[in-house]
Amino acid sequence: MRLVQREAWGAPAGSPAAHQSSTRGVKIHYLGMAYESRVHSLCDDQVRRIRAEHLANEAEGYVDIAYNALVCEHGYVYEGRGLHKRTGANGDQNLNRKDYAVCALLGSSGLTKPSDAMLHGLRDAIEWLRKYGDAGDWVGGHRDGHPTECPGARLYAWVQRGALRPGGGQDGGDGNYTVRPGDTLLAIARRLDVDWRELAKVNGLRPPYSVYVGQELHVPNKAVGQEVPPYPGREAFRLGKRHPAVTWLDKQLVRLGFDRHHDGDGYTPGSLFTEYTRRNVADLQRSRPELSGDPDGYPGPVTWELAHTLPG
Ligand SMILES: [Zn+2]
Ligand SMILES: [Zn+2]
Incomplete structure (x- = not known):
């Protein structure tokens, strides 16, 4: 985990936010505004800007940046309020007491696709809060129980699949397909619009590539990271x-x-x-x-x- 501590990005050490002994889990957020991909040397700047905006927000009366952690597209985890601190980002006091809040530096336009590095960083932040901040196993999006689009369709799809690491291990980032009567590997690949060799590879299938009804196949490159073609009208x-x-x-x-x-x-x-x-x-x-x-x-x-x- 690549943690950027508060002092390292220009916040005073130790958040003045209220103490939080444990939580049900972690809620994932995004920026929800236009945001462009940038080099990592500019990420600190963005986190400082978010903190300044939160401190200037009189309606909310924030005492600090509202999130417990923030994650950039390069996979760095920025310490926000940090461990054992109550977030201000989940919508109301009740929701703030319930879960920690982690924000992805991801926009609603511009940079809208979470990189693998970002997903690893988000997972790092979740595990950090679990291990040292007594966060429970639950993971959700800001929109769970609160009327908002946050954290956007792509990130929310990832959250709903269990917020797993992309690639290896637990098949985070992939989809599943259950083989039906009459299916062949080639036919499935064609219908799902994926390369059949790739489909065979990720499922460990060898010639003659037989599949059986009810078999669960992992489908590579589904949902997260997939480009959404522009809405045609x-x-x-x-x-x-x-x-x-x-x-x-x-x-x-x-x-x-x-x-x-x-x-x-x-x-x-x-x-x-x-x-x-x-x-x-x-x-x-x-x-x-x-x-x-x-x-x-x-x-x-x-x-x-x-x-x-x-x-x-
Ligand atoms: Zn949010
Ligand atoms: Zn970065």
Whole structure:
């Protein structure tokens, strides 16, 4: 863990925040504003700026930077209020008493994709708070129990998968797929739009690459780090009309398992927006609290982003 202590980034040693003996767990936040990727030598500056903004915020009456820790895109963990200090970032006093707060230096535009280094840094911060700050096992996002987008769709998808380290060990950063009747490795790779050799490799499969029904396959490069293509606009999704974006959308629906409506021959990606497409999209919308108010089956920008970022 690469910890940058308070004095090292220009904060007075020891936060004046209230004592906190233990917590249920850790809540993950992001900046939620335009933020550009930068060289690490400028990260200190950003953390100092956040602290200055918090101290200047009279409405909140902060005594210090609000987070217990902050993590930059290079994986460094900045000590904020630190261990055994009550956060001010979770939304209200009740929520502040419940969990620690760790903020990723990640924007809602500009730098929006958490790097592997950042995910390792966030995991480092969580383990640090558990080991030395008596944080419990729970990990969530600022949006859990509080009306906010924070920490953004990508980071929240990672949190929901257990906030695991990317790559090795526990398969953090990857998705899963359960083999169904009639599947072959090639067919699965094609449907999920991944390289079949890569799929074979991460699952330890050798020639003749057989798979069996019910087998759990790890799917590489899913959700976290995946680029979300720009939302094509509502015109792209009209019943009976073709648009390339419908193929992209279909691939995500298949990846997520929202493919039970079809013409009897399985649901396969294609550019035509059909009534089956619409019903499968509606299933996705109904599965998400932020979309269930209007499950009309026509993807708006939030449906589009979730389709690309939810874990499979
Ligand atoms: Zn937040
Ligand atoms: Zn940095």
